[in-house]
Amino acid sequence: MVGHKLVESLTGGGPGVFDVTVVGEEPRLAYDRVNLSKYFDGKSAADLALAEPGSYERAGIAVTLSDRVTSIDRAARRVLTAQGRVLPYDKLVLATGSSPFVPPLPGKDAPGCFVYRTLDDLDAIRAWAASAGVGVVVGGGLLGLEAANALKNLGLETHVVEMASRLMPLQVDEMGGAILRRRIESLGVAVHTGMATKQVVSRDGSVCGLLFADGGELAADLVVFSAGIRARDELARGAGLTIGARGGVVIDDRCRTSDPDVLAVGECASWDGRTFGLVAPGYRMAEVAAQELLASGTGTFAGFDMSTKLKLMGVDVASFGDAFGLEPGAHVVSIVDSVAGVYKKLVVSADKERLLGGMLVGDASVYGQLLALVQNKIRLPPHPEDLILPAREGKPAGFGADALPMEATICSCHNVGKQAICAAIAGQNMTVGAIKACTKAGTGCGSCVPLVTEILKAELKKLGVTVHNYLCEHFPHTRQELFHLVKVHDLKTFGEVIEHHGKGRGCEICKPAVASILASAWNEYVWKDEHVPLQDTNDRFLANIQRDGTYSVVPRVPGGEITADQLISLGEVAKRYGLYPKITGGQRVDLFGASVDQLPNVWRDLIAAGFESGHAYGKALRTVKSCVGSTWCRYGVQDSVGMAIKLENRYKGLRSPHKLKGAASGCARECAEAQGKDFGVIATDKGYNLYVCGNGGMKPQHAQLLAADVDEETAIRYLDRFLMFYVRTADRLERTATWFNKLEGGIAYLRQVVIDDSLGLGDELERDMQRIVDSYQCEWRTTVEDPEKVKRFRQFVNVP
Amino acid sequence: MNWIDVCSLDEVLPDTGVCALVEGKQVAIFRLGPEVYALDNFDPFSKTFVLSRGIVGDRDGIPKVASPMYKQSFDLRTGNCLDDKAVSVPSYDVRICDGRIQVSV
Numbered sequence: 001m002v003g004h005k006l007v008e009s010l011t012g013g014g015p016g017v018f019d020v021t022v023v024g025e026e027p028r029l030a031y032d033r034v035n036l037s038k039y040f041d042g043k044s045a046a047d048l049a050l051a052e053p054g055s056y057e058r059a060g061i062a063v064t065l066s067d068r069v070t071s072i073d074r075a076a077r078r079v080l081t082a083q084g085r086v087l088p089y090d091k092l093v094l095a096t097g098s099s100p101f102v103p104p105l106p107g108k109d110a111p112g113c114f115v116y117r118t119l120d121d122l123d124a125i126r127a128w129a130a131s132a133g134v135g136v137v138v139g140g141g142l143l144g145l146e147a148a149n150a151l152k153n154l155g156l157e158t159h160v161v162e163m164a165s166r167l168m169p170l171q172v173d174e175m176g177g178a179i180l181r182r183r184i185e186s187l188g189v190a191v192h193t194g195m196a197t198k199q200v201v202s203r204d205g206s207v208c209g210l211l212f213a214d215g216g217e218l219a220a221d222l223v224v225f226s227a228g229i230r231a232r233d234e235l236a237r238g239a240g241l242t243i244g245a246r247g248g249v250v251i252d253d254r255c256r257t258s259d260p261d262v263l264a265v266g267e268c269a270s271w272d273g274r275t276f277g278l279v280a281p282g283y284r285m286a287e288v289a290a291q292e293l294l295a296s297g298t299g300t301f302a303g304f305d306m307s308t309k310l311k312l313m314g315v316d317v318a319s320f321g322d323a324f325g326l327e328p329g330a331h332v333v334s335i336v337d338s339v340a341g342v343y344k345k346l347v348v349s350a351d352k353e354r355l356l357g358g359m360l361v362g363d364a365s366v367y368g369q370l371l372a373l374v375q376n377k378i379r380l381p382p383h384p385e386d387l388i389l390p391a392r393e394g395k396p397a398g399f400g401a402d403a404l405p406m407e408a409t410i411c412s413c414h415n416v417g418k419q420a421i422c423a424a425i426a427g428q429n430m431t432v433g434a435i436k437a438c439t440k441a442g443t444g445c446g447s448c449v450p451l452v453t454e455i456l457k458a459e460l461k462k463l464g465v466t467v468h469n470y471l472c473e474h475f476p477h478t479r480q481e482l483f484h485l486v487k488v489h490d491l492k493t494f495g496e497v498i499e500h501h502g503k504g505r506g507c508e509i510c511k512p513a514v515a516s517i518l519a520s521a522w523n524e525y526v527w528k529d530e531h532v533p534l535q536d537t538n539d540r541f542l543a544n545i546q547r548d549g550t551y552s553v554v555p556r557v558p559g560g561e562i563t564a565d566q567l568i569s570l571g572e573v574a575k576r577y578g579l580y581p582k583i584t585g586g587q588r589v590d591l592f593g594a595s596v597d598q599l600p601n602v603w604r605d606l607i608a609a610g611f612e613s614g615h616a617y618g619k620a621l622r623t624v625k626s627c628v629g630s631t632w633c634r635y636g637v638q639d640s641v642g643m644a645i646k647l648e649n650r651y652k653g654l655r656s657p658h659k660l661k662g663a664a665s666g667c668a669r670e671c672a673e674a675q676g677k678d679f680g681v682i683a684t685d686k687g688y689n690l691y692v693c694g695n696g697g698m699k700p701q702h703a704q705l706l707a708a709d710v711d712e713e714t715a716i717r718y719l720d721r722f723l724m725f726y727v728r729t730a731d732r733l734e735r736t737a738t739w740f741n742k743l744e745g746g747i748a749y750l751r752q753v754v755i756d757d758s759l760g761l762g763d764e765l766e767r768d769m770q771r772i773v774d775s776y777q778c779e780w781r782t783t784v785e786d787p788e789k790v791k792r793f794r795q796f797v798n799v800p
Numbered sequence: 801m802n803w804i805d806v807c808s809l810d811e812v813l814p815d816t817g818v819c820a821l822v823e824g825k826q827v828a829i830f831r832l833g834p835e836v837y838a839l840d841n842f843d844p845f846s847k848t849f850v851l852s853r854g855i856v857g858d859r860d861g862i863p864k865v866a867s868p869m870y871k872q873s874f875d876l877r878t879g880n881c882l883d884d885k886a887v888s889v890p891s892y893d894v895r896i897c898d899g900r901i902q903v904s905v
Contacts, residue, residue, distance in 0.1 A: 473859065505815075505832065507857035508866035508873075533815035533856070537868035540853060545868060549848035797807045797818040797829070 002266030003095030004030035009290035107200035244270030321357025413444020519655035538617035559644035560587030569609030586623035638683030640666035828852035
């Protein structure tokens with residue numbers, strides 16, 4: 001993994017300044033050993049591969065696999081391999097990693113004994129497990145528990161044997177170990193601590209059990225040794241390079257060994273007397289080594305925080321910073337919940353100002369935040385216990401990502417700071433996936449992903465971005481953006497819109513949305529050939545589809561005013577075609593049960609009787625309902641019917657993000673229910689009160705008073721502006737009430753836009769509306785007058 | 801294979817569908833870009849013969865039609881429902897021959 005990181009750093013994905021040769025003893029390129037166990041959870045070797053197929057070739061890197069370097073000839077600057085290759089070098093980097101330590105027990109090499117390091121190891125374990133019943137893991141550290149999980153998933157009765165008094169002795173203390181043990185045991189894994197293994201016992205040539213120092217024994221058909229790792233330093237030893245006291249080839253701050261032309265990175269290297277068995281310090285070494293080789297930077301390896309967060313058998317375990325409280329005077333804040341199986345411990349500095357470290361068992365969700373507190377030496381809040389207490393009543397524990405300074409390190413594995421993540425977000429990387437790809441944050445151990453997500457959310461909020469508001473997979477735009485693009489670029493067809501601003505062929509989401517935008521902007525006949533494929537079910541046949549696949553027909557009855565002759569005609573049409581008539585809630589008549597091929601004939605008759613399309617099928621103006629008003633009503637103060645007819649005739653045919661309903665009431669008694677409509681006027685003795693953004697339906701909402709006591713002309717001007725503003729800015733299928741609820745600034749803002757013209761859009765909105773009004777046509781009249789269009793109503797294309 | 805002549809290609813608007821009656825079966829015929837597809841016209845979700853009236857397009861590059869009733873999408877090539885793996889509609893062979901659409905059911 002570290003070798004791969006080095007190659008990446010050297011080449012940056014393309015041919016670099018060196019001829020690079022990679023030699024590996026395994027039959028495959030680098031893979032993700034951190035997630036090795038996922039190989040048993042359905043991930044394939046290809047899934048775990050770190051390098052994309054062909055990426056080494058593209059970068060001009062020579063690769064030799066399934067061959068092992070056996071010696072280094074430093075004098076001649078060349079290496080020799082087991083298969084007899086002789087490879088010269090100017091600079092040599094050792095990234096040989098480590099090998100599992102197998103304690104020198106009698107019988108340790110018996111068939112059925114394994115280590116847990118490579119994909120080949122896992123293949124061998126899987127094969128042996130097929131005929132085994134009991135599996136034992138020797139070693140209760142993190143890798144041992146990973147291996148135990150694997151054995152359990154392979155269906156074995158699983159035991160873990162640990163010499164120390166607790167599991168994961170390097171990461172957790174006694175209390176943490178006790179909680180962890182309970183969680184592991186509850187998963188059906190037997191845990192044996194304080195047990196020193198003395199001998200591996202075999203029968204008939206394969207393993208059958210373990211003997212312990214205290215005389216105890218344990219039956220086993222399969223044994224996995226996971227008792228730590230040892231640096232693979234044998235090449236360096238053979239070449240006479242300096243070796244650390246506890247193993248590993250000694251490197252300096254620039255990853256150079258005692259021979260400056262030979263570097264070492266990763267688990268095989270010893271720095272300051274220590275080796276590092278984690279990926280993050282290895283990656284840091286790889287970066288430093290790349291800079292050294294390219295003479296491109298002055299980074300140094302200066303040790304590494306060995307904080308870790310893991311999920312072992314579904315149990316979170318994390319330890320970070322000074323987890324054991326070794327600093328003099330350090331305080332400890334901890335909570336233990338043995339019911340939930342959670343242990344959290346904070347180590348606080350003597351002056352109580354800073355967090356030094358801690359450990360988390362059972363719930364490590366705050367790990368990223370706590371680690372950032374440690375690494376960035378952020379001053380602790382007055383009650384540090386709040387950081388680890390469970391969230392209550394919806395109040396989140398801890399603190400927000402916003403509290404972190406820009407220089408805070410977020411991803412320790414790849415050394416990515418908050419600054420870099422914010423820069424990536426500003427560069428339009430607006431998903432966690434995009435940020436990962438751009439910065440590499442979260443692609444190591446993954447523990448910082450929640451923190452990255454939080455930063456992303458906070459930044460997007462600051463940018464005023466609403467997440468996932470794109471129309472659909474075909475358009476990376478909101479409806480509002482598309483509307484703007486259509487207007488600015490004078491786009492007239494869906495083909496133009498998707499060609500310039502989208503991709504693919506569209507779908508049932510974007511096609512009707514774009515059709516609606518085009519209609520709102522240009523008001524062309526919706527049945528033009530290029531618009532027909534975009535129309536949703538009802539617009540497609542200019543009628544409302546019903547559950548049996550037939551259609552219903554609603555002629556317009558503006559304001560609900562209808563003549564006796566028209567009523568008779570409606571009855572005759574219903575009889576002639578066998579339709580079911582029903583009075584609608586919008587003061588008109590719906591005729592149900594027409595088949596597709598009946599529709600043109602029904603409409604020919606309706607048009608002859610003086611009717612026109614009611615647009616009940618469209619996301620468009622439906623009706624403007626009215627009471628009888630001052631002509632008949634003894635309380636009426638204005639002619640509400642006349643006003644309703646005027647409004648309905650003005651806005652009929654207006655396509656909008658969703659349907660629009662209006663009403664006009666002749667007095668304050670409000671019989672037309674104008675306060676439950678998208679727009680409504682209520683007569684006063686001085687004129688009209690204008691209401692907007694009301695709704696009935698699923699979530700009833702009272703309308704807002706936009707303007708009081710305005711005359712008819714002013715009411716219409718405000719309505720023009722209001723409706724056009726809504727049409728331009730709402731999301732698809734968003735009624736005015738929902739749109740209003742999202743409008744920052746509420747009714748005061750809407751008044752500023754509509755009445756005070758704060759955006760300077762007033763004239764433009766009025767002009768746009770006037771153009772719609774002037775270009776109105778009855779879609780049904782246009783349709784039945786064109787024999788080619790009428791043909792589209794044939795039930796079967798091949799039956800005359 | 802028994803090809804049955806249905807209609808002229810011009811009788812189907814680009815990127816729309818029509819319904820044809822072929823040997824007693826309702827067949828939905830679609831144009832999407834340069835391609836022609838044929839599925840059964842019966843929508844198994846609404847149990848109505850309406851698929852030919854759906855909007856065609858694609859999802860992740862898969863050509864599909866969305867039922868006009870409850871909007872489930874069907875792969876135009878196979879008839880498989882993209883929203884419910886357990887559901888599919890029959891798909892039929894279709895070709896363009898001398899500017900005529902022909903199907904085999």
